[in-house]
Amino acid sequence: MPPELVVLTQSAAQTRALAAALAELCRAGDLVLLTGDLGAGKTTFCQGFGAALGVVGPITSPTFTLHHRYEGRLVMHHLDVYRIDQIEETVELGLGELLDSGAVTLIEWGDAIRPALPPDYLEIALELGQEPDDRAVRVQIVGPGWAPRFAALCRALPAAAGGA
16 A cells, blocks of 8 residues: 555645645656545645746636646646546547656546556545535555655645644
């Protein structure tokens, strides 16, 4: 079983802060898969992540366009595959080229296309809590790329979420 970290957040600001801490640990070529129910905070997470990369301007959900590209310290590809009906549509989306571009790629609803993904990524599962703004954020490494950074994740993410 791959290592897993669970961090609790109690506001959108804490979720953004947690994402910002993760962005500081990301490298060119990293893939981050975001999962969770509708309204769980996937786009909010992407907003905090992008802000930490220095993205200027609004970060919105690409539900209808499927893909947004943002410039910052690293280029950030933000995908939302909620509307993809068949996994073959990832070819039309140019997923392979995006993942090979040297950018950081965040994919909302990424579990829907897991078979089309490379075997190395970080999965972030956002789970709704008892209170409207509470979230359990499960962080799990898949593949070897994040293993050397797992200890840094364990230090940075809880501190960021508690400090927002």
